Amino acid sequence: MRVFASAPGKITLFGEHAVVYGEPAITYTIDKRVHVHLKVRGDSTIKIEARGLQVGGAKLVISGEKIEAEVDAQSLMESLSYVHKALEIASEYCGESKGVEILVESELPVGAGLGTSAAVSAATIAAFCRAMEKELSLEELARLAHRVEIEVQGSASPMDTMTVTYGGLLYIKPAERSFERLEWGSLPVVVGFTPRESNTGKLVAGVRRLVEREEDLIMEIIRTIGKLVDRAREALEEENLEMVGSLMNVNHGLLEALGVSTVKLNEMVYAARAAGALGAKLTGAGGGGCMVALCPGREEEVKASLRAVGGIPLECTFSSRGVEVRVVG
Numbered sequence: 624m625r626v627f628a629s630a631p632g633k634i635t636l637f638g639e640h641a642v643v644y645g646e647p648a649i650t651y652t653i654d655k656r657v658h659v660h661l662k663v664r665g666d667s668t669i670k671i672e673a674r675g676l677q678v679g680g681a682k683l684v685i686s687g688e689k690i691e692a693e694v695d696a697q698s699l700m701e702s703l704s705y706v707h708k709a710l711e712i713a714s715e716y717c718g719e720s721k722g723v724e725i726l727v728e729s730e731l732p733v734g735a736g737l738g739t740s741a742a743v744s745a746a747t748i749a750a751f752c753r754a755m756e757k758e759l760s761l762e763e764l765a766r767l768a769h770r771v772e773i774e775v776q777g778s779a780s781p782m783d784t785m786t787v788t789y790g791g792l793l794y795i796k797p798a799e800r801s802f803e804r805l806e807w808g809s810l811p812v813v814v815g816f817t818p819r820e821s822n823t824g825k826l827v828a829g830v831r832r833l834v835e836r837e838e839d840l841i842m843e844i845i846r847t848i849g850k851l852v853d854r855a856r857e858a859l860e861e862e863n864l865e866m867v868g869s870l871m872n873v874n875h876g877l878l879e880a881l882g883v884s885t886v887k888l889n890e891m892v893y894a895a896r897a898a899g900a901l902g903a904k905l906t907g908a909g910g911g912g913c914m915v916a917l918c919p920g921r922e923e924e925v926k927a928s929l930r931a932v933g934g935i936p937l938e939c940t941f942s943s944r945g946v947e948v949r950v951v952g
């Protein structure tokens with residue numbers, strides 16, 4: 624049987640990192656997706672291949688105890704470990720372990736902070752469960768994909784996996800593992816990309832070390848981010864884009880205080896603001912990766928300003944489509 628599943632990339636508008644400590648966040652799914660093609664084999668061998676934007680490919684073959692890997696890019700190898708773990712967790716859920724061939728194709732730069740690891744995990748689980756003809760609710764899918772992120776990264780909030788599973792503009796309540804949908808069409812945002820210098824697991828661990836060292840001080844910053852998310856929600860509901868932008872700037876400053884920004888991300892954020900963005904911040908775990916600028920009527924100027932400092936503007940718009948899966952033969 625052949626199954627095709629896909630899941631969207633996402634932007635965190637507000638609240639990354641603080642969400643790991645139970646604070647709310649606001650996320651937004653985009654039209655660029657991760658595609659997973661799965662074919663059930665007649666033996667127990669697992670073959671996983673990934674092709675990413677601008678970075679070549681990576682291949683992993685697991686046959687009994689034997690593991691062979693061919694990699695052009697480390698970020699793709701990391702993405703294969705999410706697929707591998709997702710297959711393990713999905714097999715356990717289905718009570719069946721079968722050999723499969725998986726091809727992952729991403730329309731997004733892998734590991735850029737746009738939720739590709741969550742998308743890869745959710746789409747792989749959805750594809751495997753459909754191939755095994757096992758019922759899977761969205762709630763269960765989000766829960767299993769979250770387990771994949773925890774096991775691969777060491778620690779993760781349910782934000783990314785919940786967002787890519789359901790799709791939309793979401794106000795995430797991590798403590799309750801739930802969300803509320805916010806009503807809005809497409810926000811006029813531009814996303815800028817710069818290669819990643821670190822990965823999510825290391826960045827989350829870095830913030831954890833700060834919390835352990837200076838708990839009172841750092842938890843104050845984290846709680847302030849949570850309050851800011853609630854103000855941002857009100858501003859979005861009031862369609863007050865000026866306020867949304869200004870809160871993005873504050874959120875970026877607080878993320879910098881948590882040590883997750885980089886010189887290149889800061890340059891892109893400042894360039895976008897100078898080009899007329901109402902607000903700009905890093906998005907996702909940081910350490911390089913992506914920033915997002917809110918820039919109604921100034922999209923082209925902001926893209927040019929990002930290029931001028933060596934950033935890569937990514938074309939993406941809002942899409943409320945979450946995980947999709949279908950049998951193709």
Ligand code: MEV
Pocket residue numbers: 638639640641642643736738778779780781782783823827907908
């Ligand atoms: C990563 O996309 C977002 C973080 O908040 C980590 C998490 O929520 O698990 C940095």
